Amino acid sequence: MSTAFPSGKAIERKWHVLDAKEQSLGRLASQAAMILMGKTKPSYTPFLDTGDHVIVINAAHVVLTGKKEEQKKYYTHSGYPGGLKETSARKMREGRPIRIVELAISGMLPKTKLGKQMYRKLNVYPGELHPHQAQKPVAQAAKE
Numbered sequence: 001m002s003t004a005f006p007s008g009k010a011i012e013r014k015w016h017v018l019d020a021k022e023q024s025l026g027r028l029a030s031q032a033a034m035i036l037m038g039k040t041k042p043s044y045t046p047f048l049d050t051g052d053h054v055i056v057i058n059a060a061h062v063v064l065t066g067k068k069e070e071q072k073k074y075y076t077h078s079g080y081p082g083g084l085k086e087t088s089a090r091k092m093r094e095g096r097p098i099r100i101v102e103l104a105i106s107g108m109l110p111k112t113k114l115g116k117q118m119y120r121k122l123n124v125y126p127g128e129l130h131p132h133q134a135q136k137p138v139a140q141a142a143k144e
Contacts, residue, residue, distance in 0.1 A: 006043045006050060013121075014052045015137035017130075021058040023142055024065060025104050031143055032056060033108035036118045049114055053121045055137055056105075060097035060126040064089055074103065098124040 016035050020028050034040055038050030072089040092100055101124050109115040123132065
């Protein structure tokens, strides 16, 4: 008896909306990563991208617990000697609020070609509005 694997055409992809308002960053990111990987589906296969599309709204209003607003650092490097730059979560929220959510979710995805493919199905918006109404996204309840 052989095992049936879902083929690329047989995978049905849905659209999910997650509201980040007043939600903890880590809990939101783990929920989004599970949907992107397809772990919420019975047809989950570790070596295939069986996940759905995720839309995160109100990313600017995500909650960082404790003293993370001041103490959490994001690092970038230019590639040149001495090119390491450090940004606090507070400055990141002021400049690019959606980047906080994107980095948290991408950190929970696999670090392979498959993970990059999953990350492309993520759409993050700072406010309530998003341009994906035609895809008929389903609102996900916040898991606490």
